[in-house]
Amino acid sequence: MKVSMDWTLVIIVLQVFFQPSLSVLFTVQAxxxxxxxxxxxxxxxxxxxxxxxxxPKSDLKVTWHxxxxxxxxxxxxxxxxxxxxxxxxxxxxxLLTEDGWAKLEMSRLRINDSxxxxxxxxxxxxxxxxxxxxxxxxxxxxxxxxxxxxxxxGDVILxxxxxxxxxxxVAWQVGHQRTHNPSNTSVSxxxxxxxxxxxxxxxxxxxxxxxxxxxTKDGSSATFHIPxxxxxxxxxDAAIVIVSILVITGVVTVGVLAYRRRISKKxxxxxxxxxxxNLLVDGEDKSAATxxxxxxxxxxxxxxxxxxxxxxxxxxxxxxxxxxxxxxRHCGAFSVEELPQRLQNNDGQPVNPLDxxxxxxxxxxxxxxxxxxxxxxxxxxxSSWAREPSHSLDLSNLSLLLCVDCSAVKQDLYQEIKTxxxxxxxxxxxxxxxxxxxxxxxxxxxxxxxxxxxxxxxxLRMFLSDKGGCRVLITACPGxxxxxxxxxxxxxxxxxxxxxxxx
Ligand SMILES: *[C@@H]1O[C@H](CO)[C@@H](O)[C@H](O)[C@H]1NC(C)=O
Ligand SMILES: *[C@@H]1O[C@H](CO)[C@@H](O)[C@H](O)[C@H]1NC(C)=O
Ligand SMILES: *[C@@H]1O[C@H](CO)[C@@H](O)[C@H](O)[C@H]1NC(C)=O
Ligand SMILES: *[C@@H]1O[C@H](CO)[C@@H](O)[C@H](O)[C@H]1NC(C)=O
Numbered sequence: 001m002k003v004s005m006d007w008t009l010v011i012i013v014l015q016v017f018f019q020p021s022l023s024v025l026f027t028v029q030a031x032x033x034x035x036x037x038x039x040x041x042x043x044x045x046x047x048x049x050x051x052x053x054x055x056p057k058s059d060l061k062v063t064w065h066x067x068x069x070x071x072x073x074x075x076x077x078x079x080x081x082x083x084x085x086x087x088x089x090x091x092x093x094x095l096l097t098e099d100g101w102a103k104l105e106m107s108r109l110r111i112n113d114s115x116x117x118x119x120x121x122x123x124x125x126x127x128x129x130x131x132x133x134x135x136x137x138x139x140x141x142x143x144x145x146x147x148x149x150x151x152x153x154g155d156v157i158l159x160x161x162x163x164x165x166x167x168x169x170v171a172w173q174v175g176h177q178r179t180h181n182p183s184n185t186s187v188s189x190x191x192x193x194x195x196x197x198x199x200x201x202x203x204x205x206x207x208x209x210x211x212x213x214x215x216t217k218d219g220s221s222a223t224f225h226i227p228x229x230x231x232x233x234x235x236x237d238a239a240i241v242i243v244s245i246l247v248i249t250g251v252v253t254v255g256v257l258a259y260r261r262r263i264s265k266k267x268x269x270x271x272x273x274x275x276x277x278n279l280l281v282d283g284e285d286k287s288a289a290t291x292x293x294x295x296x297x298x299x300x301x302x303x304x305x306x307x308x309x310x311x312x313x314x315x316x317x318x319x320x321x322x323x324x325x326x327x328x329r330h331c332g333a334f335s336v337e338e339l340p341q342r343l344q345n346n347d348g349q350p351v352n353p354l355d356x357x358x359x360x361x362x363x364x365x366x367x368x369x370x371x372x373x374x375x376x377x378x379x380x381x382x383s384s385w386a387r388e389p390s391h392s393l394d395l396s397n398l399s400l401l402l403c404v405d406c407s408a409v410k411q412d413l414y415q416e417i418k419t420x421x422x423x424x425x426x427x428x429x430x431x432x433x434x435x436x437x438x439x440x441x442x443x444x445x446x447x448x449x450x451x452x453x454x455x456x457x458x459x460l461r462m463f464l465s466d467k468g469g470c471r472v473l474i475t476a477c478p479g480x481x482x483x484x485x486x487x488x489x490x491x492x493x494x495x496x497x498x499x500x501x502x503x
Contacts, residue, residue: 029048031046038138039137047132064093115134146159165194344498360441362494405420410456
């Protein structure tokens with residue numbers, strides 16, 4: 001029995017060697033055996049086969065599989081000239097077969113797309129396959145930071161958070177030295193398979209120091225300037241009590257004043273606000289300007305936010321109406337209807353123009369190359385708010401829209417707002433900050449922002465770190481505000497881009 005089996009084997013081997021092989025041996029080669037790609041991006045893995053069948057339509061069968069320790073999952077196949085993708089990959093994979101190539105293109109890569117893939121090619125000349133390994137990584141890009149009071153008086157807890165894959169270590173530095181404060185770092189997995197790393201240290205709030213957390217795998221970092229960045233409220237509890245008393249006194253005063261003003265307003269309704277640039281000065285507006293002054297005399301910190309929001313709102317609308325008619329004549333702008341074709345999210349998908357509107361407390365970045373129409377978008381938003389609510393971009397739930405042209409800023413954020421929007425000289429930074437942060441119905445639109453102006457950058461950074469409900473939309477050229485994007489502060493940070501040229 002044993003002997004006859006051996007002989008059978010020898011005969012087969014001899015046959016293989018001596019059979020006149022008319023056709024060349026059919027082989028499949030991998031273009032690369034290892035691919036590395038990024039989360040959300042696209043990869044094309046290639047297998048080359050030869051010889052090519054004379055009639056590929058009927059005589060070429062290609063199958064790509066993903067192999068995991070527990071399964072052998074078909075990804076996509078070509079059979080009888082028909083390509084079909086498996087349900088779980090549908091919409092994300094394509095098979096490219098031409099000139100002896102069987103390429104698998106996978107887009108919107110996920111972390112769990114990592115693994116081994118196999119391309120199997122079958123023709124009448126023979127079958128062969130190769131294995132390829134793919135690893136999907138996600139760089140730790142934006143670092144969000146947060147400061148809170150520690151249980152121990154005089155200390156604060158600094159928190160940094162970022163997402164990526166695979167694991168990164170985190171180093172904390174004081175100035176340029178590695179810090180010896182013990183850090184508390186935890187890792188959790190997001191539904192997308194990314195690792196969310198949160199790291200904290202506790203430091204003294206009185207020592208002047210710069211603390212930096214560094215996600216060392218990709219070198220992404222965020223810096224805390226202590227004590228400058230500590231939110232006002234945690235600096236001094238006594239101040240809160242005093243301010244509360246002042247606020248209560250103030251509200252009563254302002255209530256009385258507002259009542260008187262309403263009465264006096266009835267008489268002066270006839271002089272309605274005309275599009276004037278000196279917004280808070282003439283006609284009916286005197287009462288408001290005076291009101292702010294009186295408030296100041298009575299209680300330094302008190303502003304009636306609702307009143308100021310309302311008066312500012314109608315003045316800005318008048319201001320913008322004039323301004324947008326003027327600018328429209330100068331730039332051949334595109335219309336709101338064209339926006340959806342130009343706006344894209346991080347994955348290159350089209351975006352509804354309304355998504356541009358940040359939620360309360362949210363910061364949205366809109367990036368576009370010079371000439372792509374960022375300023376036109378700003379004009380569309382401003383005029384939709386001020387005059388022409390369009391069905392696709394209804395901004396009527398915003399009580400205020402403050403648009404700042406950042407192309408030539410020289411002063412700090414509040415000064416620029418005052419100068420550019422012609423607000424009265426006596427409006428204080430604190431008043432503006434209060435109105436901006438209070439209600440969640442205010443949009444601050446920074447058009448054409450670029451880092452590099454110290455006063456503006458610094459005041460903007462401080463504002464964003466404590467912006468309350470303010471909605472912030474920043475348009476910029478790619479790469480013009482790297483620091484800001486990393487430290488955009490609490491709340492969600494979204495990034496869109498604008499494609500195509502403005503006419
Ligand atoms: C680390 O953080 C976790 C969660 O925030 C907390 O429960 C734990 O007490 C912290 N440990 C130290 C040593 O601070
Ligand atoms: C892979 O991850 C995605 C989320 O990114 C999830 O929806 C999907 O179910 C996962 N697939 C497997 C096979 O675990
Ligand atoms: C912190 O950094 C800022 C600017 O990055 C610098 O001006 C300042 O001197 C630093 N402070 C300390 C205490 O190192
Ligand atoms: C973060 O760490 C990386 C790697 O150790 C280093 O190259 C980089 O300079 C660090 N960044 C900062 C801001 O310290």
